[in-house]
Amino acid sequence: GAGVSQSPSNKVTEKGKDVELRCDPISGHTALYWYRQSLGQGLEFLIYFQGNSAPDKSGLPSDRFSAERTGGSVSTLTIQRTQQEDSAVYLCASSFEPGRMNTEAFFGQGTRLTVV
Amino acid sequence: AQSVTQLGSHVSVSEGALVLLRCNYSSSVPPYLFWYVQYPNQGLQLLLKYTSAATLVKGINGFEAEFKKSETSFHLTKPSAHMSDAAEYFCAVSFSGNTGKLIFGQGTTLQVKP
Numbered sequence: 001g002a003g004v005s006q007s008p009s010n011k012v013t014e015k016g017k018d019v020e021l022r023c024d025p026i027s028g029h030t031a032l033y034w035y036r037q038s039l040g041q042g043l044e045f046l047i048y049f050q051g052n053s054a055p056d057k058s059g060l061p062s063d064r065f066s067a068e069r070t071g072g073s074v075s076t077l078t079i080q081r082t083q084q085e086d087s088a089v090y091l092c093a094s095s096f097e098p099g100r101m102n103t104e105a106f107f108g109q110g111t112r113l114t115v116v
Numbered sequence: 117a118q119s120v121t122q123l124g125s126h127v128s129v130s131e132g133a134l135v136l137l138r139c140n141y142s143s144s145v146p147p148y149l150f151w152y153v154q155y156p157n158q159g160l161q162l163l164l165k166y167t168s169a170a171t172l173v174k175g176i177n178g179f180e181a182e183f184k185k186s187e188t189s190f191h192l193t194k195p196s197a198h199m200s201d202a203a204e205y206f207c208a209v210s211f212s213g214n215t216g217k218l219i220f221g222q223g224t225t226l227q228v229k230p
Contacts, residue, residue, distance in 0.1 A: 004159070031215070031216055033216075033217065033218075035218075035220075042220055042221070042222040042223055043206060043208075043218075043220035043223070044220075045217050045218070045219070048215050048216075048217055050215065056215060056217070091159060091160065093160075093218075095216055103216060104162055104165065105162075105216060105218060106162075107152075107159035107160040107161070108159050109157075109158055109159040110159055
């Protein structure tokens with residue numbers, strides 16, 4: 001597609017359930033990022049994938065959070081045993097040449113997760 | 117450690133007035149600096165970026181920002197606010213040769229009054 005696509009756009013789940021959020025990056029972009037946007041915390045980095053390298057998981061808040069990227073394209077962020085504090089908007093971004101001068105990260109519209 | 121501070125979580129201006137959104141960063145290495153805008157229920161859109169070329173950067177929708185190394189600042193301005201500029205604005209930093217991971221400020225909500 002023309003942009004970064006995320007699904008679902010909204011997700012309401014019960015506390016304790018697992019959820020999967022999907023991100024389809026721009027074709028040809030090697031780098032993929034997940035961020036979380038929540039009230040009081042702003043935008044927080046969660047995880048970064050680049051090609052076949054080991055992902056940078058330094059931003060994942062707990063071991064209930066995990067992510068994978070299959071075939072260097074689509075990524076899934078999984079939250080196990082959801083808690084109310086997991087409620088947030090989860091944003092995915094992709095870029096072509098991370099860390100280079102003229103690179104730019106393109107963001108999807110996000111998935112709004114509500115844990116009730 | 118690198119960080120970004122946006123002064124003022126809410127800024128209100130009248131339509132036609134100057135917009136000034138403040139951003140300061142802390143970094144031990146030369147940064148790349150970005151301003152993103154987020155309209156309600158949408159993702160982030162890049163307004164402009166500084167990548168060590170010209171210190172005055174022009175972006176979309178009439179916005180511009182000036183990198184001032186001595187002040188470690190990258191304030192965003194627009195001479196004349198339009199109602200459609202009402203949104204949340206984020207300043208962010210990343211670093212050359214790094215992963216491209218962005219460190220964001222807390223955001224500033226811009227309100228434009230008629």
